Amino acid sequence: TFSNTGNNTTMSRQIVQPVNQVRLTNVAVVRLSRGGHRFEVACYRNKIVNYRQGTETDLSEVLQTERIFTNVSKGQFANSKTLKKCFDTSNEEEVCRFILANGDVQVSDQERAAQLESTAREVASMVSEKCVHPISRRPYTLPQIRDGMKAAGFMVHPTRNIKQQFLDCVRLLQEKRVLDIERAKMKLAIVLSQLQEANHDSDNDNDHNDGLMKRRDAVTTFLINEGVAAADIQPSTGDNDTRIIFQSDPSLYRRMDGIAHHDDVQGRLEIIQQCVTEEGDVTLGHELERKAQQQQQRDEHHVVQSSGKQHATQSGANDNNDDDNGDVPALSDKLQSGLRLTSNTDTNNDDNDHDDHQPTITKVANSRKAQKAAQKKSKKAKRREKEDAAEREEKIAAEKARQKERDERRGIQQNSTAGDAATTSISNNTNQVSNADMGDNKACNTCGGSFAPHEYRSHFRSDWHRYNVKLKMKGCATVSEKEFLLCDSDAFF
Numbered sequence: 001t002f003s004n005t006g007n008n009t010t011m012s013r014q015i016v017q018p019v020n021q022v023r024l025t026n027v028a029v030v031r032l033s034r035g036g037h038r039f040e041v042a043c044y045r046n047k048i049v050n051y052r053q054g055t056e057t058d059l060s061e062v063l064q065t066e067r068i069f070t071n072v073s074k075g076q077f078a079n080s081k082t083l084k085k086c087f088d089t090s091n092e093e094e095v096c097r098f099i100l101a102n103g104d105v106q107v108s109d110q111e112r113a114a115q116l117e118s119t120a121r122e123v124a125s126m127v128s129e130k131c132v133h134p135i136s137r138r139p140y141t142l143p144q145i146r147d148g149m150k151a152a153g154f155m156v157h158p159t160r161n162i163k164q165q166f167l168d169c170v171r172l173l174q175e176k177r178v179l180d181i182e183r184a185k186m187k188l189a190i191v192l193s194q195l196q197e198a199n200h201d202s203d204n205d206n207d208h209n210d211g212l213m214k215r216r217d218a219v220t221t222f223l224i225n226e227g228v229a230a231a232d233i234q235p236s237t238g239d240n241d242t243r244i245i246f247q248s249d250p251s252l253y254r255r256m257d258g259i260a261h262h263d264d265v266q267g268r269l270e271i272i273q274q275c276v277t278e279e280g281d282v283t284l285g286h287e288l289e290r291k292a293q294q295q296q297q298r299d300e301h302h303v304v305q306s307s308g309k310q311h312a313t314q315s316g317a318n319d320n321n322d323d324d325n326g327d328v329p330a331l332s333d334k335l336q337s338g339l340r341l342t343s344n345t346d347t348n349n350d351d352n353d354h355d356d357h358q359p360t361i362t363k364v365a366n367s368r369k370a371q372k373a374a375q376k377k378s379k380k381a382k383r384r385e386k387e388d389a390a391e392r393e394e395k396i397a398a399e400k401a402r403q404k405e406r407d408e409r410r411g412i413q414q415n416s417t418a419g420d421a422a423t424t425s426i427s428n429n430t431n432q433v434s435n436a437d438m439g440d441n442k443a444c445n446t447c448g449g450s451f452a453p454h455e456y457r458s459h460f461r462s463d464w465h466r467y468n469v470k471l472k473m474k475g476c477a478t479v480s481e482k483e484f485l486l487c488d489s490d491a492f493f
Contacts, residue, residue, distance in 0.1 A: 027064060029072050032103035035086035039078055040069040041099050048105055059096060068092055068099070112158070119165070120156045124149060126166045127173075130250075130275055132184045135293065137278040140179065152176040185232070185247040187273035190219055190260045192242040212242065215265055219244045222259045226252060242267075247276055399476070410486050446472055449481065 028045040031038065042064040050056040059066060068078045080090040087095050107115070124145040132139050140148075152172050157165060173179050192215050216236060223246055224230060232247040248256055260269040441450045444459060446468050451459050459465055468478040479487075 027072065029106040030099055030103040031106055032099045037078070037082055037086055038070055039086070039095070039099055039103075040072045041067075041096050041103070042069065042072050043100070048100070051100055059093065062100065063096060066092060066096060068095055115158055116156050119158065119162070120146070120149070122162050123156065123165050123169055126162065127169055127181075130166070130184055131170060131181050132275075132277050134180055134182050137184075137276070139184070139277055140181065144179070148173055148179045148181075152178045183250055184275035184277055186250050186253065186271065187245070187247050187276050188253075188256055189246075189270045189272050190244045190256070190265065190267045191270055192216070192219075192244075192265065192267040194242070215267075216241075216244060218262075218264045219259065219267075222262065222265070223248075223256075226255050226259065228252070245272065399474075403476075406487055410483060447478060447481070 026045060028043045028048055029040050030043055030048065031040045033039075043062055044064065047056055047062040051062045056062060068083065070076045070078050083092070083095055084090045087098065089095065124142055127145050128139055128142050149169060153176075154169050154172050170181065170183060173181050192212065220233060223233060223244075228246055228248050234245040236244070257269045259265060260267045441452055442456045443450050444456075444465065447459070447465055449459070464481055464484045467484060471478050
């Protein structure tokens with residue numbers, strides 16, 4: 001309001017702000033059903049988990065407003081009588097804490113999808129970090145793990161522990177045989193503690209060394225009995241070496257710790273490396289060697305199966321040939337032992353000098369297959385190019401023949417009397433159109449003619465316009481109305 005009193009001008013301004021309104025934006029609703037009633041509290045999204053974990057205890061930092069709702073979206077509050085009936089108290093702070101501890105968080109579909117995607121990414125990252133290929137000992141990339149999870153049908157659980165889901169994912173990948181994968185081995189060391197000796201003369205030193213050797217032998221025996229491969233145990237460097245270094249599956253860690261605290265060992269367990277993987281660049285020779293070993297293992301396994309079938313057939317047909325049939329199981333046992341030897345000592349290639357020519361043979365065979373595949377592909381491409389070119393030439397020849405036929409018909413009909421009459425009528429219509437009000441006429445961009453408003457819509461339904469549209473779609477020149485009337489319509493539609 002303004003008021004003028006002489007030269008003094010006074011102005012009063014009143015600012016009204018909705019200070020008592022709470023805008024419930026970025027709200028996460030925690031809902032609890034109790035006593036046949038529904039109760040809700042409005043919280044901040046990023047504070048509910050912190051409150052339940054115990055890192056946040058201030059309710060004002062968790063709740064948008066310290067009121068209890070029956071419906072947050074509609075703004076309906078719960079009365080104290082209902083709270084007293086369902087919770088035996090009307091104190092809203094206590095009821096809010098109870099709802100936060102026992103209620104269900106309501107999330108949207110997009111939030112749930114984002115949460116599941118984040119969990120799947122964490123599981124795949126853990127699989128990529130802690131698992132390797134059984135032969136190459138190299139980890140898989142994250143996209144390979146995600147594709148394998150989809151192919152195996154692994155479903156992410158929103159509330160289960162990440163580590164438990166990681167174990168389930170590895171187990172499912174191994175069962176479905178989607179990827180050749182196993183958990184990376186841990187590099188551990190059992191350190192033997194020094195026993196207290198009263199005297200330190202030479203005889204006691206010898207006894208001490210003998211006792212240390214017995215303890216080392218006991219540790220080695222225990223490790224082999226628990227499933228550790230002998231090739232994964234490093235040999236001792238001397239008689240006074242108190243460290244037994246070995247590689248073990250992570251699932252055997254508790255057993256290894258039990259071995260270290262055994263009465264015959266009296267040592268402690270140390271973790272040297274969490275995950276043992278191959279590092280460095282991959283060379284062509286190493287990859288050819290690895291593939292040759294895989295092929296050799298598959299061939300030996302196939303030979304074992306075929307020899308077993310042959311042995312079964314011969315034993316059923318010739319029961320009296322025990323000497324001949326006895327060679328087959330011996331051969332199968334020999335091949336199986338060789339298969340186990342190659343799988344356990346994949347890194348020790350010095351003992352397999354007789355198989356050095358296998359990568360070269362595999363490389364030559366692969367190159368021949370690649371050349372044959374390339375030749376087939378080039379032949380198919382050339383054949384396809386010839387077919388496409390012939391099809392294009394046929395289309396061009398057909399279009400030229402049609403244009404030639406149309407020109408011939410146009411030249412013949414121009415000399416007929418019907419053509420003269422049609423030309424006269426067309427000229428009369430053209431003169432009438434030219435005498436009309438040109439300011440109200442509308443043009444057709446396809447046919448190039450000008451039409452009155454009452455003829456404009458009917459022109460788009462005419463055969464002339466339809467024919468020009470087809471010509472334009474084929475990339476040909478359009479025809480005028482005279483040319484269209486002189487030609488036979490059967491040649492166009």
